[in-house]
Amino acid sequence: MARLNSPEELERFRKKILAQRDPNKPCISICAGAGCVASGADEVIAAFQSEIENQGLKAEVDTKGTGCPGFCERGPVVVIYPEEICYLEVTAEDVPEIITSTIKEKKVVERLLYENPETGERVTRESDIPFYKNQARNLLCSNIRIDSKRIDDYLAIDGYSALTKSLFKMADVDVLAEVKKSNLRGRGGGGFPAGRKWEGSRNAAEPIKYVIVNADEGDPGAFMDRALLEGNPHSILEGLIIGGYAIGAHEGYIYVRQEYPLAVENIILAIQQAEAYGFLGENILGSGFDFKVVVHQGAGAFVCGESTALMTALEGRVGEPRPKYIRSNIKGLWERPSVLNNVETWANVPLIINKGADWFTQFGTEGSKGTKIFSLVGKINNTGLVEVPMGITLKEIIYNIGGGIPDNKKFKAVQTGGPSGGCIPAEMLDLEVGFDELAKAGSMMGSGGMIVMDEDTCMVDVARYFINFLTDESCGKCVPCREGLRQMHKILTNITAGKGKEGDIELLETLSETAMEASLCALGKSAPNPFLSTLRYFREEYEAHIKEKRCPAKSCKELIAYYIDPEKCQACMLCAKKCPVEAIDGGKKMIHIIDQEKCTNCGTCFEVCPPRFGAVKKISGEPVPPPVAPEKRKLPERKLPERKKKKEQLKNE
């Protein structure tokens, strides 16, 4: 491919690509994002390719491995265009039928369609599925339309038109003004207005400046940035080049964690393609603007998502935050003005330039504009990536899009904002999602993790889990974080193990204050949030653990016991057989008893006891009832229905 030397050449080339594409030609898009690949998308793609070959349809059908559309719960996801027929949980075995029915005979394979769990109705089109219908997919909508490894696909959906608009129709100050006007706030956690950050760097005296992509997404359960980088790397690249132009930087860095191999592969490929086409390098599209991009792979430290630690790591040193009280947009990478924005922030830039700040600001609330991608995980029916307008309520996300809580369990809390975010309880489900709203509720937007918890989740244990994560990820440079979190983790572990003491809550509060007020960087300053927010909304759970040695959610292993209700036990022997430590005594027609000394509280008996018996009970904070007297253990002979008798006979034979 020869370099494109002017916007006119680009437009001619774009027309050529579009002319070669027949919008009515069937195209099978298979999600090749990490989630679907994990559930077998690679085999599905291979099956489609060989089946098309076998049926001699190669000239008539296109196939495409695309980025993540978001509905990971039901992957691998296949969408067939132009009809937009969406098949879910497709396996390689389904492929011949799809080709024969849908491609050849134009018939829909009913059983692979989405079925509304309430009405039982089937939904054919992707955009009609409630999971998608209730979203505002400004960014994610492109993922399924392109093969992320093909720049021509990005050009076919108007890719790099925002770059030409910036370079040829707007002065650099106008680009900055548009981003400022959009009130785009950083999607990485802090929510700092991107335009103001850019302006600071632009106005800094030092002539050499940098723009940087923060793709060190490390929050447990979060994969928004991953999906964008893997699925649509050019959109991030385009945003970055535009940012460089706006602030006068000629060098950009992409700091991506090496745990995302596909993201690394796709962004490196995207850079090579953009260089070949002339969107990167010297004199971009004949504009006179030079810009180059370097990919840097992180070495596995969560703290490197913190701006100064990230820049220190980029400089080739140990990724620890800097103690200086100066913003990195003034003195950042190599002491030079550096604009660091998160993946999703950069991906919004081309949209803002193309469609205008006024278009962008029609989404969202007064303080938080645009859309936000959340990774909706945990105890939720529709796990996946969702993109919603800011201002939507938590309830709408969890119930209308997420489809509610599985197994008829009760919703308990939603944890937002990553490990240092907070838990929001059921009574606040009407909270509108926005930077300031979440902060006011004691949580934060963070980069967009959203972990849903049901009634079986112990909130003290949740705090312990996240503090453990943060203790492990603390760089160890400052005392309040390294030592304070270590002690907080110890105390929380003790509480969940039934060794909590009077005064523990107060001590945790003191340690929280020290970490928040005195830590060196944002990791330590926000680390107490999981404790503070669960204490704020679930204080009674802490007190139950400490004072009564009781776990209200019956989740903390050391505070619970299992026992078999003699009134309900049918002596089916299922639990006795499955118990891994042979702690259950019982035989045929003998009421089973759990030996509390041997029991490890693994919960297997609880899980295998048939629900119609419901004999195994989980208890916490109360003594285990004494075992049933030997003479009462014998179950009376029962009249079994004929059918069952026969079945038993057969089994015995």
Add this chain to the structure above:
Amino acid sequence: MSEIKLEINGKEVMASPGMTILAAAENAGIAIPTLCHHEKLEPFGGCRLCIVEVTDRGWTKLVVSCVYPVANNLIVRTRTEKVDRIRKTILELLLAHAPDSEPLKELAIEYGADRDRFEKDPSFCIHCGLCVRYCAEVKKKHAVGFVDRGIRKEISFIPEIAARECNDCKECFPLCPTSYLQAAFVLTQALAFSKH
């Protein structure tokens, strides 16, 4: 060079631009406790003990004085209830590691820190980094460094360099607030220095 006028504990203090609050306070004879600070070394901001309260243009916040630069009309308070409480907690956290450290013991008296508040975990090193940074920044030898991360972080001598450089230097020894450094050195010497 234009002078900067600020207020520390109600006292008017003059300082030059680029100076830290800590340096300005020291010049004015106002003591602020430190553990990781050394005048010959770049500010590290690790121990956080030198935390003070500042009011800058009406905005009050806590900052560490070894890094925060002086500014005109800055109001600094080095001992408030909150500052003292945080210093006390920091000392107690460190005393769990080094209960017999002389500098820690002295400060513990000053701030009423209870050496038994947290369960003892005597690792002795308090990660002030004085040895590591002195060797790197002043001596430019890098004979001792940090290894690992977070709560597993330790100082470690690099035997090849230490065997060559340390015997004639040992300038870092008196800097160590806990004498763990000497122990680590003796251990490295015994285990890893080649015998002649």
